[in-house]
Amino acid sequence: MKNRLLKEATHKIYEQRKHLDINEKVYCRHERVDGGEFVEIWFMTGGCNHDKDGGCTMCNYGKGHMVDENEILYLIEKELIKLTPPLKQLVISPTGSMFDDTEVSPDFRNKIFGLVEKYNCEKFITETRADTITKDKLRRMKDIIQDKVIAVELGLESSSEFVLKNCVNKNMMPEEFIRAVNVIKEEGILVTANVSLGVPFLDEKRQLEDAKKTVRWALDIGVNTVVVFPLHIKPGTLLSYLYKENLYDCVSLWSLVEILKDVDETERSKVQISWYKNYYNNEGKIIKSPTTCELCRPKVIDLLDRYKDECNTVVVKELGRLECGCKKDYFHRMQVLETKDTKNHLLNCYTIIAKDFNIDHEILNEAIKEL
Ligand code: SF4
Ligand SMILES: [Zn+2]
Structure with missing residues (x-):
């Protein structure tokens, strides 16, 4: 499942990437989701281990710092005290995976769950990579958080082996995802699949097809919810x-x-949506975001906000009825788009990447042979 070419290029980018601001160890975001108050608390860790190793092509979740766990606990508690309970949903997630023991130690994790248990919220959600899921870790969480609905979000991105390996560099096969979903469900915990829209190396038509197929696949294997994330271009x-x-x-x-x-x-x-707009206050965090044209954007974002809050068909119909020149252009573009030969396009891109990142011919040839 390894793609040595993408791994080496993303690793070189990681080495050059700026560290997160050490002064922002905890970040709290509020939103209306599913008819209620939603709060997400992110906390700093050393970062995702897959990312450090040469990770996903679109991700800069953060190159973190090893920070004092007691300080983080104190800061999370401070954020919780500021909120007005009860909350509909509370998300607490690290810079990568909650259940990766090398990123969040079991003792630290359990203390975070202890804070959640004391807090008045209907549903607790956390994020992790599929390969970090074990029955024991989930059971420990359930022992601590007893009176709340619990959900685990897993990054799926795509259900296609080809896309995961050659476009995303996810270092995960769909089978690994299915295993994690089954273990989570066996423990009576809800599971969400995060799906990417806008995977690199695919043309616009294939990006849409891949995301649609992935949503269908995730629902078919039995996840409780799917969240579609249109990709933003992040530095690093x-x-x-x-x-x-x-x-x-x-x-x-x-x-x-x-x-x-x-x-x-x-x-x-x-089927829910997230990050269809840039939530950061800090301008440097995102280079470019998915959008429509300036004329219809406020209305589109307003309707997407409503969809996120209500998940209902009336909003989708309103979005469908919305008229704009950029929408006509979009449909025209999709219609006339000569679907590129993905393998050929990948071959060209890989060759450029290998040259620019000074990657061995042998590694380039191996990646091309796998296409
Ligand atoms: S998308 Fe998830 S698994 Fe991939 S590098 Fe980012 S945090 Fe790690
Ligand atoms: Zn428009």
Whole structure:
């Protein structure tokens, strides 16, 4: 499952990437989701281990610092005290994976769960990579958090082996994801699949098809919810390099609307959306975001906000009825788009990447042979 070429390029980018600001160890974000108050508390760790090793092509979740666990606990508690309970949903997540013991030690993790247990919220959510899931870790969490609905979010990105390996560098096969989903469900915990819209190296049509297929696949294997994330271009990622080389651009938010239109009424509440807009206050965190044109953007974002809050078909129909020149252009573009030969396109991109990142011919040839 390893893609040595993408791994080496993303690793070189990681080495150059700026560390997160050591003064921002905990960050809290509020939103309306699913008819209630949603709060996400992110805390700093050393970062995702897969990222450190040469990780996902679109990700810069953060190159963190090893920080004092007691200080983080104190800061999380301080954020919780500021909130007005009860909350509908509380998310607490590290810079990578909650259940990776080398990133969040078991003792530290259990203390965080202890804070959650004391707090008045309906549902607790945390994020982790599929390969970090074990029955024992989940049982320990359930022993501590006893009176709340618990959900675990897993990054799936795509259900296609080809895309995971050659475009995302996820270092995960769909089977690993299915295993994690089954273990989580056996423990009576809810599971969410995070799906990417706008995977690099695919043309716009294939990006949409891949995301649609992935949503369907995730629902079919039995996840409780799917969250679709249109990708932003973040500095310190292979995606930002591809963008600078004119080999990538952000998806249109009309593609996100197409995904929502594709969902059956009966499964509507299971398909959610996130990060269709930039939530950061800090300008340097994102280079470019998925969008529509300036004229319709406020209305589109307003409706997507409403969808995020209500997950209902009325909003999707309103989005479908919205008229704008950029929407016509989008459909025209999708219609006339000559679907590129993905393998050929990858071959060209890989060759450019190998040259620019000074990657061995042997590694380039190996990556091309795998296509
Ligand atoms: S997307 Fe998730 S698994 Fe991939 S590098 Fe980022 S944090 Fe790690
Ligand atoms: Zn428009």
